Amino acid sequence: MAAAGAALAPGIENRLLSPPNAGRIRCSSSAVPARGALVVRGAALSEESRKNRSSALKAVAVKGEAPNLTTAKSGHEILLFDALREGLEEEMARDPTVCVIGEDVGHYGGSYKVTKGLAEKFGDLRVLDTPICENSFTGMGIGAAMTGLRTVVEGMNMGFLLLAYNQISNNAGMLHYTSGGQFKIPIVIRGPGGVGKQLGAEHSQRLESYFQSVPGLQMVACSTPYNAKGLMKAAIRSDNPVILYEHVLLYNLKERIPDEEYVLCLEEAELVRPGKDVTILTYSRMRHFVLQAAKTLVERGYDPEIIDIRSLKPFDLFTIGNSIKKTHKVLIVEECMRTGGIGASLRAAIVDNFWDFLDGRPECLSSQDVPTPYAATLEDATVVQPAQIVVKVEQMCQGLV
């Protein structure tokens, strides 16, 4: 591992590239697979698929047969919005300084039901209904966080938080630095973003592009009920300002999650499907498109390694790097626009750090640089579709790009 570390670009913090057992015992969502979801179990199956490609057909959807779980309880099925709500409720019960601020979060229960029932349980002051004034209620959340309250600010749609950009950039992101470390801002800013179903240009924005260069912010994106709950809890417990990106179309995803409490690591990526032909890096809704494309790819004999990067800032270069060292090819599938998106930054990070391990340029499939149109066909053409992912992976594996 030391040798591998030396071969990589200098100037990277060691902990990002440290070997798995140096200072940490690994426990991530991949060790506790989300049951019911499309997850392949470990190295055994990849070996098998190397020997016999047709048996890889069975490898794609292994349901419920995880061998080594000793926990007696079997978990509970839950929808993603409810998983977020569970995480939020547990944190609010555990820590009285946690409070929610947003439009229609209290009496209405949240426009996507993420805060349903919380106002009845915790009161109107802890689940605060605001008027429509993003700039000032985000600023208020930040001011309260400066004194130690752990505020969770909800943007009804992430796009509305553009009105609070000044507060998020200058007062959330930079205040710890400009005060010389005196104040910390343990705020969580969350809300649904991304391209929905014909919501129109202004309600289909990908704010992760815009906020990614603000120093001091941490950004994570959830994609399944399991990681939604874990990331929500982790974001609330973090002392840094965290932006949690949810997706409008993923709120009704169903999955079985553990009954016991768990908290995920904010800076960690999730290995969704191990493979050896190509590394596909993705997050949020695109993870599900990639998995759909993977079904086709596996049928055709390819073995993609799929990683849900989850942590949009900072990138988990450790997991990503290990994967690239194995496969030597990387494809980023994202919903951001081509210009200045997460994919653009991730490509730069990969080229800087893992150049020696790449067989070809890092590829990126992103949305088109257009305002999202209303018409269904045009909207579908704006974002990446599974068929495009299949074509791209085939081209990469056949050396055509």
Add this chain to the structure above:
Amino acid sequence: MAMAMARWRQRLLSSACSSSSSSAAAPQALLRLASSALSRQSSSRGFAAAPDDTTPFVVDIPVPYAGHRCDPPEQRVETSAKELVDFFKVMYVMRRMEIAADSLYKAKFIRGFCHLYDGQEAVCVGMEAALTKEDAIITAYRDHCTHIGRGGTVLEVMAELMGRKSGCSLGKGGSMHMYNKEGNFYGGNGIVGAQTALGAGLAFAQKYNKQNAVSLALYGDGAANQGQLFEAMNISALWDLPVIFVCENNHYGMGTAEWRSAKSPEYYKRGDYVPGLKIDGMDVLAVKQGVRFAKEHALTKGPIVLEMDTYRYHGHSMSDPGSTYRTREEISGVRQERDPIERVRKLLLAKEIVTVADLKNLEKQAKAEVDEAVNQAKEGGQPETHELFTHVHVKGLKQLAYGPDRKEVIVPLP
């Protein structure tokens, strides 16, 4: 138009609120009141004892308050000899500090933006007299003196201005980013108006934690036209947050006079449903009385807007000469008629609390204190290069995470 301008200029010099008073009236009135108060004193005191004397006596406030949706407080305030002497000392230190900053800027020790507060000292000193350290203050970029008022030292202000690591923000903030956590001073903000929403947040936290304290969100006449201020006023009034919005009206938003930028320059009325009070911001005792009244109001009835009628002698910042949009006569006129330090000096002398020589001594001490701080700050070192990356995140992204079986745990990396 010319007539309106002339009347506005006259108002600046005479510090009238709603009624006009002639420019000569104010100091004369002070002296008359002071001498009458003197004659009421039962015993005469020797000078040696006077500056420490905390025996309260009442002083009249010459310029009347103007209230909006509230009854203004009494035109008299209780003070003591010690308090007045302390006012003089602190204000004089602040004055010297700002003048020292001026010379240091011209000598290129201080770079970038430097917004000086001289002329407005009465506002922050009077405020502190009515508040405790439990109360929170947040202001904009003209924050050097506010930082001192909250318990900061001249050394850390000077060092911060010069970008040294002994500065209050370790040299990483600069003139516009001074904070003092122990003193509940939340900065120091560069973007005009954004601090009003933060101030509402400070008050929200005080209400949430059931603290018997208020938050003061200071802003200028320029920021008074920002939308987020009205948003903050709305949510503060809606939820009864214990916040006091203080408009430090020095009549110029950078180079634009108030009558050219605000349709209604009566900033204490701009809260509409939020009560307001206009205070002569050059009179430290008036400020004390007004803020005390406002604190009671905020704790019992909800937010209130204070307008401090004040004036800055320097330009908006060091890159602004301050004389292209106002006349030198106006600046020197205000300095002669309404200077806050001179007011306190006259009151101290009229009440025979100190002699002229005592005051000269105090001034010398203040100058020495500031000079000492400047020299010490100059000797301070620049921050180390690795400090570029510290404090971007808290504790370097430490995160404790665990799975449902709790057997495997991620240990936070150092």
